[in-house]
Each structure stands twice: as structure tokens, then as C-alpha cells.
Amino acid sequence: MSLHRIAVIGGDGIGPEVVEAGVEVLETLAAAEFGLAFEFKRFDWGSDYYRRNGRMMPQDGLARLENFDAIYFGAVGDPELPDDITLWGLRLAICQGFDQYANVRPTRLLPGLTGPLRPDLGQQIDWVIVRENSEGEYAGVGGRAHRGLPIEVGMDVAVFTRAGIERIARFACDLALSRPRKLLTVVTKSNAQRHGMVLWDEVVREVVRGYRGLTVDWMLVDAMTQRMVNRPGSIDTVLATNLHADILSDLASALGGSLGIGSTANIEPSRNRPSMFEPIHGSAFDITGKGIANPLGSFWTASLMLDHLGEHAAARRLMVAIETVTGRGEHLSPDLGGMAPTAEVTAAVIAALSGLN
Numbered sequence: 001m002s003l004h005r006i007a008v009i010g011g012d013g014i015g016p017e018v019v020e021a022g023v024e025v026l027e028t029l030a031a032a033e034f035g036l037a038f039e040f041k042r043f044d045w046g047s048d049y050y051r052r053n054g055r056m057m058p059q060d061g062l063a064r065l066e067n068f069d070a071i072y073f074g075a076v077g078d079p080e081l082p083d084d085i086t087l088w089g090l091r092l093a094i095c096q097g098f099d100q101y102a103n104v105r106p107t108r109l110l111p112g113l114t115g116p117l118r119p120d121l122g123q124q125i126d127w128v129i130v131r132e133n134s135e136g137e138y139a140g141v142g143g144r145a146h147r148g149l150p151i152e153v154g155m156d157v158a159v160f161t162r163a164g165i166e167r168i169a170r171f172a173c174d175l176a177l178s179r180p181r182k183l184l185t186v187v188t189k190s191n192a193q194r195h196g197m198v199l200w201d202e203v204v205r206e207v208v209r210g211y212r213g214l215t216v217d218w219m220l221v222d223a224m225t226q227r228m229v230n231r232p233g234s235i236d237t238v239l240a241t242n243l244h245a246d247i248l249s250d251l252a253s254a255l256g257g258s259l260g261i262g263s264t265a266n267i268e269p270s271r272n273r274p275s276m277f278e279p280i281h282g283s284a285f286d287i288t289g290k291g292i293a294n295p296l297g298s299f300w301t302a303s304l305m306l307d308h309l310g311e312h313a314a315a316r317r318l319m320v321a322i323e324t325v326t327g328r329g330e331h332l333s334p335d336l337g338g339m340a341p342t343a344e345v346t347a348a349v350i351a352a353l354s355g356l357n
């Protein structure tokens with residue numbers, strides 16, 4: 001019997017709605033899969049917590065999360081509060097605090113769904129984007145000076161370290177090798193960014209040399225956006241820096257159908273501390289409380305979490321149930337062109353899971 005202890009942080013907006021739907025689905029899975037069990041603990045951290053306590057999470061928040069096997073996260077962000085408080089106070093505090101340096105985002109056009117690409121091209125999308133999640137352009141290093149004066153300066157320094165590049169390159173190579181095509185596309189911009197990106201190229205080149213059986217190609221980030229649109233089938237696993245992958249991921253999620261279905265894993269590969277799993281969408285206050293948020297992104301997220309926990313059969317079974325529902329097209333939420341509320345989509349996935357017994 002493997003019992004997985006999961007910290008559940010719904011966060012803001014539709015986050016708690018889709019995460020609770022996900023917990024329901026995971027409980028159904030546990031009841032159906034022999035030997036699978038979860039213990040969920042909820043944390044009511046986020047913007048409302050901030051309004052009551054002046055912090056997004058308690059001071060000892062990381063210590064409280066430390067011993068969980070994984071963190072199942074909803075969304076963070078509030079129209080009335082700056083990102084500096086919300087995002088940095090919760091999501092990034094956890095990512096950085098637990099050194100979750102690999103951000104992994106799969107993209108696939110699920111059966112029955114249509115993206116903006118021509119259907120024959122759209123169906124070729126089967127990617128995993130690996131984003132360096134700890135340094136690079138989002139290292140937070142820099143400063144402001146001469147505020148309000150004509151000579152005012154704002155600087156962000158992109159920080160690349162040999163150790164940081166090496167570890168994310170290894171992670172991406174291992175992941176690419178575990179996939180059938182064994183194909184890694186490394187994204188760079190070393191023609192224009194002549195220091196950090198050059199080190200990136202050098203170190204990634206050294207690392208990939210150590211991997212047999214892996215096909216590696218290199219793309220400038222600008223050209224990569226065109227390739228994703230024009231030749232999606234030529235791409236499998238992608239490795240890019242924090243900023244580049246952030247942008248490519250949004251393009252990927254648009255090509256993959258809807259913001260409501262994408263999911264992300266923030267992985268701490270040594271497994272000394274918990275990794276965190278979240279749908280890619282934000283808090284979506286325009287639909288909060290209406291019961292119409294698409295929970296499929298949160299379910300796909302749960303499947304990524306199961307994979308990370310070593311529950312590969314359960315992860316696959318959940319993905320098959322999601323694809324059964326999208327493929328039939330009878331219970332789709334409004335963002336996918338249907339009329340089904342969150343609860344109906346959830347019930348359909350649960351029914352599909354039971355049908356897969």
C-alpha cells in the first residue's frame with residue numbers, strides 16, 4: 001500500500017474550484033486502484049489569507065509543506081493586489097524555497113479538441129517544454145536608481161551559472177531519452193545575448209555529449225516560434241531558459257487548444273523536498289464563483305503528479321479518462337465550446353474512470 005501525503009493549496013480565484021474537483025477525481029482513482037491511497041491536507045493560503053494576515057502564507061509555510069510528498073496547487077493572483085505580493089509571496093516562494101528548478105509543461109491536442117492550427121498540423125503536437133525555473137532572466141537581480149528623474153534606471157541582470165545550466169540540461173536530456181523519439185531541441189539566443197546565452201550553449205553542449213542515443217538540435221528562440229507553428233511535428237522535448245520557455249509555453253498552450261487544459265510540474269529532481277503541480281491558467285476572476293471553470297487542466301496536473309509519485313498506471317488511467325471525455329465531446333466546459341459546468345465535467349471524468357475498471 002502506498003500512501004501519498006499531498007498538500008493542497010487552492011489559492012485564488014478559480015484555483016480552489018478546480019483543485020477540489022481534482023481531489024474528488026484522485027479519491028475516485030484511489031478507490032478504484034488497488035494499493036493507491038492519498039492523505040490530503042488543505043492550506044487556505046493566498047490573497048484572502050493575505051487580507052487577514054498580511055502575508056500570503058505563514059512565516060513557517062515552507063516548513064509546514066516540507067514533509068509532504070507533493071503539492072497540488074490551484075492558482076494565485078488577485079486583481080486588487082500586485083504580483084509582487086501574490087506571486088512572489090506564494091507560488092515563487094515555494095518554487096524557489098524548495099529549489100524546484102525544472103518546470104515541465106506537456107502540450108498535446110487532446111482527442112476531440114481543435115486548436116488554431118490546421119487540423120493535420122495540430123495533431124502533430126506532442127511536446128514537453130522544460131523551463132529552467134531558478135535563474136536566468138528571472139533571477140531577480142538588478143535594481144532601480146534615480147527614481148522619478150529623467151536619468152532613472154531599471155536593470156534586470158540575467159544570471160546564468162554553470163551549475164544551474166548543467167542540472168537543467170541533465171534533466172532535459174533524461175526526459176527526452178525517456179520519450180519514444182529521443183529528440184531534444186535546445187533553444188538559445190546566443191547570437192544576440194553574448195555572455196549568459198553563450199555559457200548556456202557551451203554547458204548544454206558539454207552535457208548532451210554525455211548522452212548516447214539522443215538527437216539534439218539547436219534553435220534561436222525567435223525562429224523556434226515559427227517552427228512550432230509551421231512544423232510542429234519536428235519537435236518533441238524542448239529545453240529553454242526561464243524567459244524563453246515562459247514565452248514558448250504560452251504559445252504552446254494556445255496551439256494546444258485552451259488555457260483551461262494545460263498543466264505544469266515544478267520539479268525538485270533530488271526529491272529531498274516536495275515538487276509542485278499546477279494548471280497553467282491563472283485565477284480567472286472573470287469566471288470565479290460561477291461554477292464554469294474547466295477542471296481538465298487541474299486533472300491533467302493530477303496525472304503529472306501521479307507520474308512523479310511513481311503511480312504510472314494511475315496517471316495513465318486518469319489521462320485516458322480525460323481523453324475519453326474530450327473525445328466524446330458531450331461534457332465540455334464553455335471555454336471548449338460546450339455548456340457543461342465544472343461539476344458536470346468532473347462527473348464525466350469520474351464516470352469514465354469507473355468505466356475503465
Ligand code: ATP
Pocket residue numbers: 014018075076077259260261280281282283284285286287292293294295297333335
Ligand atoms: P493570471 O495573471 O493569474 O495568470 P490572467 O488573467 O493572465 O491571470 P487567467 O486567469 O488564466 O489569466 O485567465 C485568462 C482567461 O482565460 C480568462 O478569460 C479566463 O476566464 C480564462 N480561463 C482561464 N482558466 C480557465 C479555466 N480553467 N476554464 C475556463 N476559462 C479559463
Ligand code: MG
Pocket residue numbers: 282
Ligand atoms: Mg496570466
